[in-house]
Amino acid sequence: MHKKLAVCLLVLALGGPSVAAGVLPFEVSEYAGRRARFMAQIPDGIAVIWGSLAVPQNNDFLYLCGVKVPRAALIVDGVRKESLLFYTTTETYLKGEGMSPDLARDPKGATGVERAYPAEQLTAVLNRLGAQARVIYTPFRAENAASESASSGEWDGRLTRELQFVKLLRERFPQAEVRDCNEKLWDLRRIKTPAEIEVQRRSGRIGVQAMTEVLKAARPGQMEYELSALFEYVCKREGCPEQAFNVIISSAENHPYLHYAAHNRKLVDGDFVVFDAGPEFGDYDIDITISFPVNGVFSPRQRQIYQACLEVSQACLSLYRPGLSGYDIGEKAKEIIRGKGLDPTAGAFPQLRFFKEGGLTHYVGLATHDAGGADLNYGAPLKPGQVFASDLFAVWPGENLGVRVENTVLVTDTGCENLSAGIPRQIAEIEDLMRKSAAARTAKK
Numbered sequence: 001m002h003k004k005l006a007v008c009l010l011v012l013a014l015g016g017p018s019v020a021a022g023v024l025p026f027e028v029s030e031y032a033g034r035r036a037r038f039m040a041q042i043p044d045g046i047a048v049i050w051g052s053l054a055v056p057q058n059n060d061f062l063y064l065c066g067v068k069v070p071r072a073a074l075i076v077d078g079v080r081k082e083s084l085l086f087y088t089t090t091e092t093y094l095k096g097e098g099m100s101p102d103l104a105r106d107p108k109g110a111t112g113v114e115r116a117y118p119a120e121q122l123t124a125v126l127n128r129l130g131a132q133a134r135v136i137y138t139p140f141r142a143e144n145a146a147s148e149s150a151s152s153g154e155w156d157g158r159l160t161r162e163l164q165f166v167k168l169l170r171e172r173f174p175q176a177e178v179r180d181c182n183e184k185l186w187d188l189r190r191i192k193t194p195a196e197i198e199v200q201r202r203s204g205r206i207g208v209q210a211m212t213e214v215l216k217a218a219r220p221g222q223m224e225y226e227l228s229a230l231f232e233y234v235c236k237r238e239g240c241p242e243q244a245f246n247v248i249i250s251s252a253e254n255h256p257y258l259h260y261a262a263h264n265r266k267l268v269d270g271d272f273v274v275f276d277a278g279p280e281f282g283d284y285d286i287d288i289t290i291s292f293p294v295n296g297v298f299s300p301r302q303r304q305i306y307q308a309c310l311e312v313s314q315a316c317l318s319l320y321r322p323g324l325s326g327y328d329i330g331e332k333a334k335e336i337i338r339g340k341g342l343d344p345t346a347g348a349f350p351q352l353r354f355f356k357e358g359g360l361t362h363y364v365g366l367a368t369h370d371a372g373g374a375d376l377n378y379g380a381p382l383k384p385g386q387v388f389a390s391d392l393f394a395v396w397p398g399e400n401l402g403v404r405v406e407n408t409v410l411v412t413d414t415g416c417e418n419l420s421a422g423i424p425r426q427i428a429e430i431e432d433l434m435r436k437s438a439a440a441r442t443a444k445k
Helices: 002-014 028-041 059-065 091-096 107-111 119-132 161-172 182-189 194-217 224-237 300-317 326-339 427-444
Strands: 045-050 073-077 082-086 115-117 135-138 177-180 248-251 272-277 279-281 288-293 360-363 387-396 401-411 416-418
Touching (some): 082 119, 115 119, 161 177, 194 272, 194 279, 300 326, 300 427
Parallel strands (some): 082 115, 135 177
Antiparallel strands (some): 387 401
8 A cells, every 4th residue: 555655645645747946036035934824724734735747847836936947746734834845857957948947956945845855755655744744625626727627528538637636545544535626715815915015016017018019019910910019029028938828819800819829810900909918027917908900090990999898897996895895896987977077878888898897807826817827706706815806808899800908907905906007097088199100100101
């Protein structure tokens, strides 16, 4: 039994290709605070958190210790109030990848964990702790690591990596109750720390700059991939080597496909473009969408649908604060729109998705759809520290039209902060910017 478990655990811990280890994105005290809050959630047991087999690192693992070395494991002991980290790497390997050799020289000092071990010692340590444990926590499902999940199809049917580990734990430690800790971890991740917020602010500023450059450069005759490349270039130039997700561009007949990322249309005069993208800075994402006419001038119909979407978005942004739910905000947004002499039940307004939910959609953080990917609970009050996408959109397939206005928002103690503020959003601002940019291009010829 012991030998069989040892083999299975080592396969789980050590399997997969080698990749570069990373310097910790935050101070070790930041991770110590996160682990302490997690320990408070599991006072009756230990938690075993696996790192990914390959790049990118498991977000829960990254959240708790910041280590990007693959094939690692973390035990968080809620009874003894200490953490144990397991990984193996070398100075030569780390230096060759341009990473800090301290992860090999001094794992405890580099990571701030109480105990650090080579990966091959995991089985012995877990055997000892597991035999004493009353409860063993571990995530029962991956957040977004599809490459590590087995298929549920009829020609596969294997357990996922997570559930295979649950099975092994129950076989080896029958005296212990094995519990899922996904939601405990995700609840912690849904409230951002000041350090996390500052990183997302930086990501937001870069995203705003890149979106503004897209507006300035857009013109009929371009391929969609040119605008995608420009956005990615500006983000990389400003310090974001990765994108939060593949740039989404929908226009003409592709508006109904909300995640269209083929970038294969040539934009023509009269097209209305929905451009959804976000940079990733320090592992943290931002989610932004702009909508604009590629020729720089809104047609009457484009003006109608865009202004409706913008009105709701701005009304919601003025209302976000702790204690209000998404449904509360949706109702209050209708009151604001009525106060402007507009009818929220007429025109383009009824088509807008997430209007009644106050624009609340998904959490944003280490993943674009963060902390498990579920949307916010629209009936629950907002809390300080939540970061989410405020998103309003609609499509009109019969007209080859779609519109979307999306910002990434932080809930503060007294209201909210738009982490993607600064993009030209008013129709006059967009037209003025695009007109001046077109004139500047003409003057250079």
